[in-house]
Amino acid sequence: MMDKMVDVLVVGGGNAGFTAALAAAERGRSVVLLEKAVRDLAGGNSYYTAGATRIPHGGLADITDFIEPDERHSATEVxxxxxxxYLADLEKxxxxxxxxxxxxxxxxxxxxxxRWLQRQGLKYRLMYERQAYSRPDGSFxxxxxxxxxxxxxxxxxxxxxxEAAARAGVAVRYGHAGTGLIIDGGRVVGAGYRTDTGESGEVRAQxxxxxxxxxxxxxxxxxRYLGEGWQNAKVRGTPGNTGEMILAALDAGAAKGGDWSTCHSVAWDAGFAENESNFELTNQLTRGGYPLGIVANRNGERFIDEGADFRNYTYARYGQDILNQPGSVAFQIFDATTRPMLRAEEYDMPGVSVMREDSLPALAARAGIDPVVLERTVGDYNxxxxxxxxxxxNIKDGRASGVEPRKSNWALALDTPPFYAFPVTCGVTFTFGGLKTDTYGRVLNSAGNxxxxxxxxxxxxxxxxxxxxxxxxxxxxxAVFGRRAGSVA
Incomplete structure (x- = not known):
């Protein structure tokens, strides 16, 4: 299929690309998918995620029929x-x-x-370890x-x-990086590629x-697009998302879409030696437990509202706040009361960066934080x-600390030794700017065509x-726009 015209060529082998390929193949189209990474390192950013997928629903009874069974369901409230x-959250x-x-x-x-993907063979479940706390009566x-x-x-x-792509007859070519688009008479008719062994070629497609x-x-x-200092951020996911095909589309007349000046960025382990594109630990280097403690910079000062909202609504923007701190580093601080509540997959991972001391001054000294300011910060907060x-x-409890910046929810006093400091930096996940499209993913030019x-x-x-x-x-x-693109390609 690499040597002849195919119906659909997909460039990129993450969740969106494979979904598009499945949708096109379901319509009887011949499909080739080019993935830059070799087979053993493939999966795009999707591989590095926790797999969490936001959908609207009517509660547990509305989703039980397509998620995996779990004995905890009977004691669970969703x-x-x-x-x-959902729309309000996107706008907010x-x-x-x-x-x-x-x-x-x-x-x-x-x-x-x-539901369609589940019928293709993808498996879903309730995310107990990430999205629910056990209540005193044992329910969730x-x-x-x-x-x-x-x-x-x-x-x-x-x-x-x-596995779904193999069943559908999608021809997946690993170690094939897209190098540009082929234009004929104003129409995109294929793409060039370069293999991991240095060979080059092209695939023609409708x-x-x-x-x-x-x-x-x-x-x-x-x-260039996010601003000075962003070159120092750590890459959470695949090292392959380097923008060449977006630039190739712009060269072909596509218009920019979305916000090119911002991105998804999180609190990320600052001290782990291999804290970029770690294919083994992937998402475990995230540090999302900050709503249960406080976050301080090297000066010993807080700079965010750790309890502004549930982690789901704040974690993707706090990476930038950390990047702007001295040395682009901060410290999540917990005590003996809050430490056991942290998610094990993140805070108990092999080689986790953490300092543990029996007093705040000792913790500050070890972490390189101003001890006088940190002790005053924690005292005021408490x-x-x-x-x-x-x-x-489990709820936005309104248990606030009236310090500045305010902590709006989940404020527990940090007063029980030992104390813990987890150093974090900015981990960049993905950029928000891309190509302008219609709702089916058709790329548009500056005139909207x-x-x-x-x-x-x-x-x-x-x-x-x-x-x-x-x-x-x-x-x-x-998944949604991959399916849509594959349905019209």
């Missing part, structure tokens, strides 16, 4: 997460800069798309609108995709779907907690997110 909530976290039509399609089709309450994930996380997601990610793994493009509000991590033969999905499609995003909406968008 609040409904309706379409209006992006401060109204999300494209309304793309957002509407994402919300309306994500539930059905997951899910929170934050994000409840479903892939069995086996991102690794399981991509293994399921590969339609080309770009699912090749953003530009987060390109330090020069990060610096003394201004509204102890009349009961602590409950389709670039013939060219479509985009996944992180190459711009317009859904700006400044922040609701956790789990990235994989959902990749």
């Amino acid at each position: 609040p409904p997460y309706i379409a209006e909530d 976290v992006s401060e109204g800069r999300n494209d309304p039509e793309l957002s509407r399609v994402l919300v309306e089709e994500s539930h059905g798309t997951l 309450l899910f929170w934050g609108g994000l409840h479903i994930g892939n069995v086996g996380g991102g690794k399981g997601l991509m293994e399921d995709h590969r 339609s080309v779907i770009l699912a090749s990610g953003g530009f987060e793994a390109n330090p020069e493009m990060r610096r 003394s201004r907690i509204d102890a009349t509000k009961p602590f409950d991590p 389709p670039v013939p033969g060219l479509l985009a999905c996944g992180e190459a499609l711009g317009g859904l997110f700006s400044g922040n995003y609701p956790g789990g909406s990235g994989l959902a968008a990749g």
Whole structure:
């Protein structure tokens, strides 16, 4: 199939690309998928995720029939997460800069798309270890609108995709990096490639779907579009998302879409030696437990509201705040009371960076934090907690500390030794700027007309997110718009 015209060429082998390939193959199209990474390192950013996927639903009874059975279901409460909530969350976290039509399609089709993928062989479950705390009576309450994930996380997601593609007859070519688009008479008619062994060639196709990610793994493009200092961020996911195919599309007349000046970035282990594109540990280097403690910089000062909202709605923007601190590093601080509540997959991972001491001054000295300021910061924080509000991590409990910046929820005094400091830096996940498309992923030019033969999905499609995003909406968008692109290619 590499030597003749095919119906559909997909460039990029993550969740969006494989979904597009499956949708095209289901319609009887011949499909070739080019993946830059070799087989043993493939999967795009999707492989590095926890597999969390945000969809609207009517509660546990509405999803039980397509998720894996679990004996805990009978003691579990999953609040409904309706379409209006999803749309409101997209608008809230992006401060109204999300494209309304793309957002509407994402919300309306994500539930059905997951069911379709489950019929293709992908497996889903409730994410107990990430999205629910056990209550005193042994029951579970899910929170934050994000409840479903892939069995086996991102690794399981991509293994399921590969098996589904094989059954569907998709020709996957690993170690084939897209190098540019082939244009004939104003129409995109294929793409060039270069293999991991140095060979080059091209594939001609009636339609080309770009699912090749953003530009987060390109330090020069990060610096140019995100700003000075972003070249120093750590890449959480695949090293392959370096933006070449987005630039090739722009050269072919495509218009930019979305917010090119912001990205998804998180608190990331600052001290782990191999803290970029770690194919074994993947998402375990994230540090998402900050709502249970405080975050201080090297000066000993807090600089964010750790309890502004559920982690799902804040974690993708706090990486930038950390990048702006002295040395682009900060410290998540917990005590003996809060430390046991942290997610084991992140805070007990092999080689986790952590300092443990029996006093705050000793902890500060070891971490390189100003000890006088840190002790004053913690003292002020502890003394201004509204102890009349009961602590409950399953809801926004209003248990605030009236310091500046305020901690709006889940404020527990840090006063029980030993004390812990986890050093974090900025981990960049994906860039929000991409190509301008219609709701089926057809790439548009500056006049708003389709670039013939060219479509985009996944992180190459711009317009859904700006400044922040609701956790789990990235994989959902990749699936929805991948399916849509494959349905018209």
